[in-house]
Amino acid sequence: MRMAIGAVLMALLAFGWTSHTGLVSAAQPEARPFGLPFDTAPGPSTWLLGQLYGNTTGAYRTRVVWYGAGQGLHFGLDFPARCGTPVVAIGDGVVIGVDDLSHGAGPHNLIIRHDDRYLSLYGHLFETPDLRWGETVTRGQIIGLTGDPDVTCTSRPHLHLEIRSADFAIAYNPVNLIAADWDALMLAAPFGRGFARDLSDPRRWQYADDQPDVRFGGALLNDYTQPWPLDWRP
Template structure:
């Protein structure tokens, strides 16, 4: 029951009842309803932002966040495994491959360096799990850089290996005449008696005695620089440039089996034994030059003779006898 209010009427000297206008009552009711609605809305907003009130959408997002955290943890474990494999490759690269080819090792300060200067991860900042995402992204970036450096290093090793293979193929590493075709080793490298002047002079190659027409083999890969008889005393002769400073000369041939400019491989037949030029009997005069200087061919026969054969040839070659040219 609502209270009845009165006021004093001074003209009539009496108390009279206060009558409330209906419009005012309606306004009060409307104001109360608006205030209640505003309070309820604000309370709802507050509840939405507290952990005590979760909507289905909030629960779904929470599960997704937990799944993302789990996936990042799994990704980091996989990166640990990849890092281990990459470290093993880098160790072999530094301590085996680069050592074999006499190349300086790549230090870890270069292989595993981060990225300096501008903040590359600014766009990932400001989120609840920013640090997790940033740390994982940094690891991926560093690994990508390591892989790029390792890839370049292996490219370099492949080039060095190809050059090494080319170098090994170019070295004059076999006898120019096979043992089964030899009569005997006539003369070796060093001072020998000249067959024409009988004076003692430097013999700059080795003489292999064989029948005329015996095949002569290229002792290493290379390009034929000469195949003619223009050099005094050598008669029909061939010069092969092998690269890496090596050249070989084959003199007194009966005929050629190659021409100038032709590329030959080790073991190819390039000509045949003869006695042209300044020669006393059918034989092959063979020279090896390194950087335009003659060297002892005996040091280059490791490709097709045994240790016993090498000892026998070296004993014959070192005898101071008469040369055949």
């Protein structure tokens, strides 16, 4: 009986029945046009998913100091990886920014325009990418190496990945645009305890795939009067 239950559980897992988000890669990968920014499998010796996009507790704590321009949300995904881990383009496109730090995420970054709708930004890179403005890149092509925003490679080495509108004005949730098994990726290595709650509307923005778009320069979305965890303004 125990084996039968185990088999059923495995089957349910395989079909994603345990998913809270509905983001099961086997069910709807075609709807999401981009791929992951790495061409290796996730793991402790390669890369992991550390922070989701959106109303994360980490972004909440630094919503004014770090993320004020992005309405207080973490407007990308963070992937912890050793310095020097190869990063690949998430889609075909053209390079429109090399070390364009007006969009942040230093010490080095790269920006690719994919079409009329989307850009991708790869931040905290180890060194200036060996690419030029106007150069064409293809999905899966190595476009840089991961680094550390603190430039130590021991502090918090990770890739910060954003997907924005073609005019840079809006950041979209990459989870809804990148085909991946996000439920599995979320099981390991999160930086914090998930999403901040507004106790006057505690169910809002609590899942990986229901985070709002960020309009740069707009008002803070999470300046809660009744937050949980407790308010903390550095």
